[in-house]
Amino acid sequence: MPKDMHRSVLGWLLVSLLLAGCMKEPVVPLPPAPPPKAVIPPRAASPGPQLVYELAPGQQVLGLTQVTRVRGDETLLDIGRRFHLGYDEIEWANPGVDVWVPGDGRQVVLPVAQILPTAPHYGLVANVAARRLFHFLPADAIGRRRVVSYPIGIGREEYPTPLGSTRVTRKRAYPDWRVPASVRRAHAMRGDPLPALVPGGPDNPIGTHVLDLGWPTYIIHSTNKPAGTGLRVTHGCLQLYPEDITRLFDEANTGSAVTVVNQPILAGWQGNELLLEVHRALEEHAASAGEREAVAAVAIRKALASRGRTDEAVDWGRVRSYVLAQPGYPLPILREAPDRTTYLARAPLHKPPVRSALPSPTRPKHGWYLDLGGYRGENNAQKLVAQLRHLGPPVPARRDRFAGRHQVTAGPFGDRDEAERVARRIEIELGLRGELKAPANTGA
Numbered sequence: 001m002p003k004d005m006h007r008s009v010l011g012w013l014l015v016s017l018l019l020a021g022c023m024k025e026p027v028v029p030l031p032p033a034p035p036p037k038a039v040i041p042p043r044a045a046s047p048g049p050q051l052v053y054e055l056a057p058g059q060q061v062l063g064l065t066q067v068t069r070v071r072g073d074e075t076l077l078d079i080g081r082r083f084h085l086g087y088d089e090i091e092w093a094n095p096g097v098d099v100w101v102p103g104d105g106r107q108v109v110l111p112v113a114q115i116l117p118t119a120p121h122y123g124l125v126a127n128v129a130a131r132r133l134f135h136f137l138p139a140d141a142i143g144r145r146r147v148v149s150y151p152i153g154i155g156r157e158e159y160p161t162p163l164g165s166t167r168v169t170r171k172r173a174y175p176d177w178r179v180p181a182s183v184r185r186a187h188a189m190r191g192d193p194l195p196a197l198v199p200g201g202p203d204n205p206i207g208t209h210v211l212d213l214g215w216p217t218y219i220i221h222s223t224n225k226p227a228g229t230g231l232r233v234t235h236g237c238l239q240l241y242p243e244d245i246t247r248l249f250d251e252a253n254t255g256s257a258v259t260v261v262n263q264p265i266l267a268g269w270q271g272n273e274l275l276l277e278v279h280r281a282l283e284e285h286a287a288s289a290g291e292r293e294a295v296a297a298v299a300i301r302k303a304l305a306s307r308g309r310t311d312e313a314v315d316w317g318r319v320r321s322y323v324l325a326q327p328g329y330p331l332p333i334l335r336e337a338p339d340r341t342t343y344l345a346r347a348p349l350h351k352p353p354v355r356s357a358l359p360s361p362t363r364p365k366h367g368w369y370l371d372l373g374g375y376r377g378e379n380n381a382q383k384l385v386a387q388l389r390h391l392g393p394p395v396p397a398r399r400d401r402f403a404g405r406h407q408v409t410a411g412p413f414g415d416r417d418e419a420e421r422v423a424r425r426i427e428i429e430l431g432l433r434g435e436l437k438a439p440a441n442t443g444a
Contacts, residue, residue: 049082049083049084049112050084050112050149051148051149051150051247052148052149053147053148053149054146055121055136055145055146055147059116060115060116060268060270061113061114061116061268061269061270061275061330062115062147064112064113064347064348065112065113065329065330065347066083066109066348066349066350067109067110067347067348067349067350068083068108068110068349069106069107069108070102070103070105072104073101073104073382073386074102075099075101075390076091076098076099076102077090077099077227077390079102079110080151081241083350084112084149084150084151084244085110085112086131086151086152086153086230087099087227087230088131088230088231088280088328089130089131089230090111090230092279092280092326092327092328093109093111093327093329094108094109095325098379098383100387101379101383101386109344109347113329114132114149114329115266115268115275115277115330116134116147116266116268117130117261117263117266118261118263119259120259121147122136122257123135123136123256123257123258123259124136124220124256124257124258125258125259125261126152126161126238126258126260126261127262127263128154128155128161128260128261128282129262129263129280130263130264130279131153132149132151133149133150133152133238133248134148134149135147135148135149148247148248148251150240150248151229151240151241152229152230152238153223153228153229153231153232153233153234153238153239153240154233154238155232155234155235156232157282157284159182159234159236160236160282160284161218161234161237161260162215162218162260163260163261163262165257165258165259165260166213166214166215166260167255167258168211168212168220168252168253168255168256168258169214169254170212171212171249171252172209172212173208173209174201174204174208174209175204176198176200176204177197177198177200177205177206178196178197179194179196179198180217180235182235183235184196186235190428203224203393204224205223205224205225206221206222207221207240207245208222208242208245209221209246209248209249211248211249211252213258218236219237220237220238220245220248221237221238221239221240221245222239222240222242222244222245223240223242223392224392224393225391226241226242227390227391229241232282238260262285264279264280264281264282264285264292265278265292265299266299266330267296267299267300268303268330269303269307270330273332273334273337274300274304274309274313274314274332274333274334274337275330276319276330276333277329277330277331278292278322278325278327278328279326279328280328289323289324293319296319296322296323297319300314300319300333313334314333314334315333315334315335315337318331318340319333322340327340366412367411367412367413367414367439368411368412368414368415368436368437368439369409369411369413369419369436369437370409370411370413370422370426370436371407371409371434371435371436371437372409372410372426372432373407373408374403374405374406374408375405375407375408376406378399380406381406381407381408382399384430384432385398385399387430388410388426388430391426391429391430395425397410397411410422411437416436419436423436
């Protein structure tokens with residue numbers, strides 16, 4: 001997926017407050033594990049899509065990993081957005097599954113469970129490695145606490161999101177965007193120049209609502225290209241889905257603390273189950289498998305010590321495999337716990353609502369179109385239509401079978417100017433040049 005906007009001085013050993021100085025501890029060889037005796041938990045009822053979780057004292061894990069099935073021609077991005085997941089999260093959890101054409105009926109892992117990072121549990125806490133922003137709400141009148149978990153896009157490798165602490169300094173609705181020079185240069189190099197000032201509105205790249213931070217030039221904002229949420233797409237800012245920024249804007253107060261951490265490896269208890277969550281490290285913090293394993297061992301041993309448990313309770317062979325796979329969602333690692341396959345087989349199944357059959361679209365007689373070519377493979381044509389639908393703003397497109405090939409056509413567009421603007425967007429974003437087609441009743 002094209003990215004319209006994709007070093008911290010801290011190295012890998014300082015990615016977490018929990019793991020600070022962890023590499024100074026000698027790495028104890030991990031003992032071989034006997035084959036685990038699987039204890040299959042009963043299937044839980046699916047809680048469905050969630051953003052808000054009740055937060056008990058000392059709670060370390062939110063939610064339950066779930067599975068669902070693909071409906072028709074929906075993409076992983078469609079599924080991810082329905083379950084409040086970003087691009088990287090759902091792609092990492094489903095290796096080998098085509099993001100654009102996953103396949104009708106295919107089972108998909110929903111990495112909706114999250115281990116809370118080691119950070120103050122108040123205000124806003126972002127874990128850039130997990131692509132997550134947690135908003136810890138104040139206790140209500142009877143003392144109950146809640147946390148809202150949002151997927152986020154983060155800074156590209158050349159423009160990393162800063163780590164540390166700051167505050168929300170101001171909130172702005174429908175703001176104008178004074179485009180930083182670095183952003184204007186990047187867009188100009190792609191043949192997609194931006195003006196110095198973009199007026200507020202739905203087409204603004206920073207979206208409809210903004211939370212300014214104490215760090216100059218860095219903000220929390222939305223986007224007019226929601227398919228990029230969950231990726232490294234920004235110039236250092238935190239980016240939310242359009243529907244999420246409005247909630248955060250309403251619930252976060254000016255002056256709220258903001259903490260940004262980079263913790264790709266997390267361990268935590270959920271009831272009597274010890275879970276390990278391993279994300280892919282940011283490129284500028286890449287580490288060897290051995291180094292990642294050592295970091296995981298420190299996090300696990302700290303969690304064990306909190307319950308008076310020892311290394312013998314852990315299936316270290318399983319730990320090794322998860323560190324290598326980096327699935328991005330919590331998995332059980334105690335010896336008596338089920339392995340990954342069994343765990344997912346018993347994960348709550350979220351059954352999507354049944355969609356009524358939609359009438360076949362009819363092509364209007366009037367309107368401008370873009371002919372985007374014919375493809376021998378149906379999957380390639382379907383993938384292109386899906387990518388156009390997620391460009392942001394979406395481009396209407398269809399595929400038709402003709403003479404043994406699958407023809408992709410974008411449109412209709414109201415006039416030639418609109419069709420040419422969309423053609424330019426498609427060329428910039430996808431590298432695909434379309435052929436303009438005039439309305440059938442004109443010779444224009």
